[in-house]
Amino acid sequence: MSFDLTTFLFELINFVLLIFLLRRFVYRPIAASIAARRAEIAETRATAAAQLDGVNARTAELDVRQRAIDVLREEVFAEASADAATLRARLLGEAREDAVAERVKVQSLLESEREAALGWVRETAVDQGAAVAGRLLLALAPDAAHDALVQRLLQRLRDGSVFSLGDDLDGEGERGDGSGVGVGGHATDGPGEARSPVKAEATFARTPTAGETEALEQALRDAVGGPVHLAVAKDVELGAGLTLRFGDRTYDATLAGQLDLLRDEARRLLAQQDAA
Amino acid sequence: MEALTHKVWLQIGPIVITETVVVSVVLTLILVVGGHFAVRSQKLREPLEVIYERVEAMVQNMVTVDAGPLVPLVLTQWVFILAANLVGVIPIIASPTRDLALTAALAVVALGAGHVYGFRANGWRYLRHYLEPNPIMLPFNLIGEVTRTLSLALRLFGNMLSGEIIGAIAVSLAGLLLPIPLMILDVLTSVVQAYIFGVLTLVFTASAMQVASSATPRIDDVPSPPTTSGANS
Numbered sequence: 213m214s215f216d217l218t219t220f221l222f223e224l225i226n227f228v229l230l231i232f233l234l235r236r237f238v239y240r241p242i243a244a245s246i247a248a249r250r251a252e253i254a255e256t257r258a259t260a261a262a263q264l265d266g267v268n269a270r271t272a273e274l275d276v277r278q279r280a281i282d283v284l285r286e287e288v289f290a291e292a293s294a295d296a297a298t299l300r301a302r303l304l305g306e307a308r309e310d311a312v313a314e315r316v317k318v319q320s321l322l323e324s325e326r327e328a329a330l331g332w333v334r335e336t337a338v339d340q341g342a343a344v345a346g347r348l349l350l351a352l353a354p355d356a357a358h359d360a361l362v363q364r365l366l367q368r369l370r371d372g373s374v375f376s377l378g379d380d381l382d383g384e385g386e387r388g389d390g391s392g393v394g395v396g397g398h399a400t401d402g403p404g405e406a407r408s409p410v411k412a413e414a415t416f417a418r419t420p421t422a423g424e425t426e427a428l429e430q431a432l433r434d435a436v437g438g439p440v441h442l443a444v445a446k447d448v449e450l451g452a453g454l455t456l457r458f459g460d461r462t463y464d465a466t467l468a469g470q471l472d473l474l475r476d477e478a479r480r481l482l483a484q485q486d487a488a
Numbered sequence: 489m490e491a492l493t494h495k496v497w498l499q500i501g502p503i504v505i506t507e508t509v510v511v512s513v514v515l516t517l518i519l520v521v522g523g524h525f526a527v528r529s530q531k532l533r534e535p536l537e538v539i540y541e542r543v544e545a546m547v548q549n550m551v552t553v554d555a556g557p558l559v560p561l562v563l564t565q566w567v568f569i570l571a572a573n574l575v576g577v578i579p580i581i582a583s584p585t586r587d588l589a590l591t592a593a594l595a596v597v598a599l600g601a602g603h604v605y606g607f608r609a610n611g612w613r614y615l616r617h618y619l620e621p622n623p624i625m626l627p628f629n630l631i632g633e634v635t636r637t638l639s640l641a642l643r644l645f646g647n648m649l650s651g652e653i654i655g656a657i658a659v660s661l662a663g664l665l666l667p668i669p670l671m672i673l674d675v676l677t678s679v680v681q682a683y684i685f686g687v688l689t690l691v692f693t694a695s696a697m698q699v700a701s702s703a704t705p706r707i708d709d710v711p712s713p714p715t716t717s718g719a720n721s
Contacts, residue, residue, distance in 0.1 A: 216494070216589050218502070222509045223584075223593035230516045230568060231597075235560045238523035242540045245533070 338478045342471040346451055349467065354452065357467055358417060361453030362424055365465035369431035409439035413457040417450035417466060432458075494587055508587040515571050515584075550687065551694035553609070558693055561601050565594065565686040573648060573678030577671060585681075586649040588641065595640035598689040599633070606696030614696065640688060647681050 349357050412432055416424070425444055432440040447455075451467035498505035526532040543563050547555040569585060576583025584590050606614040618629045651674040658666050 214494070214588075215592070216504060216506060216587075218504050219494070219506050219508055219587060219589035220593050222505075223512055223587075223590040224596060226509070226512050226516055227564075227568065227593055227597050230519065231561060231564045233516070233520040234523055234564050234567075237520060238527055238536075239540070239560045239563070241527045242533075242537050246537055246541060249537075 334479075334482055338475050338482075341478070342475045345474065346467055346471045350451055358452040361465045361467065361470070362428075365454065365456065365463065366427055366431045369428075369435045372435060409441040410436050410458070411441050411443070413443045413445065414454050415445040415447050415450065415457075416454045417446075417448060417452045419446055420444055420454070428454075428456075495582070506587070507582055508584040508590055511575060511581060511584045512572065512590060515568065515575065519567060519571065547690060550690055553694050553697045555690070555694065557605065557608075558601075558690055561597075561693070562686045562690045565598070565689055566682050569594065569644065569682040569685050570678060573682060574675065576648070576652060576678075577675065583648055583652060585644055586652050588645045591641040591645040594644070594685065595637045598640060598685075598692060599637045601689065602693045602696040605693050609697040617696075636692065640685065644681055644685055647677055651677055 410432070414420075414425075414428055420428075425442070429440055429442045432442060449468065451471075453466035453469070455466055455469070456463040495507040496504055497507055497510050523536075526536055540559075540563070543566075544555070544559050547559055547562055551558075572585045572590070573583055575581050576586070603614075606617075618626050620629075651670075655670050655674060658670055
């Protein structure tokens with residue numbers, strides 16, 4: 213181990229020179245590059261900070277606008293709510309009015325329907341009541357009803373009330389124009405002229421007896437004062453009694469006719485009751 | 489005892505060019521030329537920048553003063569001493585750091601750097617630290633300067649010389665295979681010694697830069713590393 217002064221000096225110079233050369237050719241370029249990169253980073257950071265400030269300012273501006281939009285939205289919402297409430301109230305009013313009108317219409321319709329139904333019930337009651345009365349009468353006393361009707365017509369023919377007035381015979385119906393051939397017409401043929409037989413047609417509800425036919429012809433002859441040609445027919449639908457067609461008039465002395473009169477009377481009474 | 493001697497390559501009168509000088513000059517040329525081309529190389533430049541930044545951050549974390557001017561000195565010491573230590577692994581080349589002249593030169597450079605940066609930072613007030621904490625301490629402070637420099641030189645010289653001596657003894661006693669673990673240990677020692685030399689230089693120089701208000705710097709004065717890196721600030 214020895215210490216050589218020359219070597220020491222050489223090494224001293226060598227190391228100082230090494231520091232100088234490395235600093236000149238290595239460290240300085242590297243440090244410059246690092247400094248440039250740091251400057252670039254700092255510039256980038258400054259730019260980013262500036263952009264961030266801009267973004268923050270824009271964000272604040274957008275917040276202000278957002279709050280303004282919120283306020284405007286609230287106002288629009290309140291206005292729309294008020295308009296909606298008004299419109300709803302108006303629509304509800306119109307709907308109520310429509311409902312009331314519709315209810316009135318329905319009530320009127322129901323009333324008319326009720327009246328129609330009531331009228332149908334009454335009509336049915338009258339018809340069925342009359343029909344029941346007729347069937348009851350035929351069931352209890354078929355001959356008596358028939359005989360009574362026939363005898364009543366004969367009585368009317370005999371007392372002349374059938375052809376003198378031209379209207380109904382207290383229950384017996386008279387159908388026709390009312391101005392047809394009457395008793396007087398036939399009775400006032402010129403003197404000396406041969407009378408032609410008056411044609412008449414009788415429709416019985418049952419097969420007439422000979423006595424009934426003869427009595428009817430006799431009553432007709434007495435009533436017109438001349439010969440009578442009587443045609444006899446049968447119609448069981450008449451129930452009881454008979455109809456007499458004489459000229460253009462038809463005299464109804466049937467049970468069906470009586471029931472029709474009964475129905476008419478019942479309807480008239482019901483109408484009077486409704487009016488009262 | 490060949491390890492204790494130095495080959496003389498050239499002698500011109502009183503000027504003797506030893507192997508240490510030659511190897512040191514060659515290492516210097518390699519480092520300068522290689523560093524220059526590495527800086528110009530696009531592939532190596534970025535790794536060098538990363539290494540430089542890491543070293544700068546590490547140096548800055550060790551001291552409280554601005555360590556920017558100290559980085560070239562410390563980094564050069566690390567690189568040169570590491571290269572000088574590791575070149576001894578090559579069998580035909582002796583490590584130049586086993587020469588006391590070289591380690592003494594490095595220690596003198598460290599001493600001179602401390603004074604230069606101390607004067608730069610504090611002016612003539614720098615000399616006041618020799619009178620701290622009491623003027624009676626002046627001789628001891630001066631002795632401390634000498635012994636500190638001497639310890640730097642002898643620590644590196646002793647460690648590297650002992651490594652070579654142990655390796656030579658192992659080779660002579662046990663053949664060629666046994667020294668391999670010792671060489672691995674020698675490499676580790678080389679790295680550690682380079683780091684220690686650079687760190688001590690850094691501490692002494694940084695202490696000299698801030699002695700205006702403190703007493704004679706000690707190794708214990710090394711500040712704790714900051715919790716956050718200030719390299720990019």
